[in-house]
Amino acid sequence: MASATGQIGTAAAASRAPVHQYVAFAVMVLLLVAAPFAIYPIFIMKVLCFALFACAFNLLIGYVGLLSFGxxxxxxxxxxITGHAAKVWGLTPELAIVAGVATSAVLGLVVGALAIRRQGIYFAMITLALAQMLYFFCLQAxxxxGEDGIQAIPxxxxxxxxxxxxxMTLYVVVVIIFLAGFLLIYRTIHSPFGQVLKAIRENEPRAVSLGYDVDRYKLVAFVLSAALSGLAGATKVLVFQLAxxxxxxxxxxxxxxxxALVGGLGTIFGPVAGAVVIISLQNYLAQLGAWVTVVQGVIFVLCVLAFRRGIMGELGRLLKRPF
Amino acid sequence: MTAEAILETEGLTKEFRGFVAVRNVALRVEPNTIHALIGPNGAGKTTCFNLLTKFLTPSAGRIVFKGRDITAARPSDIARMGLVRSFQISAVFGHLTALENVRIALQRQRGQSFDFWRSERTLDRYNGRARELLEAVGLEDYADAQAVELPYGRKRALEIATTIALDPELMLLDEPMAGMGHEDVARIADLIRTVAKGRTVLMVEHNLGVVADLSDTITVLARGEVLAEGDYARVSADPAVRSAYMGTED
Structure with missing residues (x-):
């Protein structure tokens, strides 16, 4: 019994005192400072945009238990919106980004309000259906x-x-945007609001029985996730000058x-690691053409079969500390 | 029996596609009592329970809690009014610590708060009260343990601590002793007796024996209808109850 409680104690102490997470964060920042001297900056910025996107997505799946497929x-x-605002309206980049993020937040409010009425696979299907509607809108509007997209965005x-x-200026701005988004997500997870989200993920009927209006919590989380995904998309458009x-x-x-799956669902650093792996694969295996999809499929299968916790999840288990 | 009932139902009925699971149930729960709702398998206990806690909508009938009609209320609303339920399958937040489990209930006092920008440390002021509640159910040594790692009996204790953290006037317990060993049954029975002081408990149970010396009033359900009501001596002597329970009474 003594050994059992001791073991439980260490695991819990780790969840409370996240010193190792500060260390991991510091390592990440140092890598970001050093990276542009070794790697093509555009590539790192691409990874950062996708990392932020994956972190925003992970906020929903990992901490509320909602799988959005849209x-x-x-x-x-x-x-x-950011591309249009910068190119046609001639807005400055920060205002163009704000316009893009606001659009995604409003869109998130609409999609979220419709989707959270349903559970599980139905939730995923509704998000997919609404996202497809937007796809066809973007194709026609x-x-x-259309097929050309918005090019040469200033x-x-x-x-x-x-x-x-x-x-290098652009790189610094993108790093700051990424870190701000990352820290906002970290804070959300570790806020009183985040505690309720985790409770909903663990046991929704119980959270209801304690008097929580779970649909409203889910909706706020959904809008947050959508807005941060929008921030990633808006930044990406300025980096590539293409929507x-x-x-x-x-x-x-x-x-x-x-x-999110490769990096580790419900881990702080997992989505970042996942984005690094997937974008690197796409980049360095690009000469394989269509085979990249096959490689991705194999990775997906391996993840599900062999290491379900993902990179950071497995690492966290080995070191007995959540990342 | 002159006191105003805390919870009362009138003609409570639930139909599932023609099958009547609960028929015309009139229930009266007196304040500051332990009231047990018992019956054999399929008697409609759990359906009845889910109706009272608003997890199901009745086909007909009325539910009144503290003089207010709650027939159309939502489950999270009645929780805020002081009627809190437990679940048959032990309902804890598995990957949160025992302390956090209780704190989730305590932080409800802050209202529906969506402050995602504030630090978790805001919640530290509830830690003292949470530890007191854990101590009350004998879990003080497990405060930092993940709920999922606790043994079954302790999960139930944690669930009860979480429920009383809301300081409910009426606690509804769904088979609190289900699937438990003998020593755990005795411990949970003691626990229920302790926490019932100053509040009302309505519990659903399968076994008449378990609730015998715990309950002030017992209502026996069979095939969705009230078969008998009264204290243990009266109910256990009832011939209709004896026949309904044949083979299951122990």
């Missing part, structure tokens, strides 16, 4: 450029002052599931 809608919609001057066409149908396609919704 998250590309929020990534892509924000991208289109005049301002999105990066502009941040606050009208800082020129983002300089690669295209790829970002609203259902395959993108599938990709983010894969990233």
């Amino acid at each position: 998250h590309a809608a929020f990534l892509g919609a924000a991208g289109y 005049p301002f999105t450029g 990066r502009g001057r941040l606050f009208g002052l800082i020129d983002l066409s300089d690669m 295209s149908l790829t970002d609203v396609h259902w395959a993108m919704s599938g990709e983010v599931v894969l990233m």
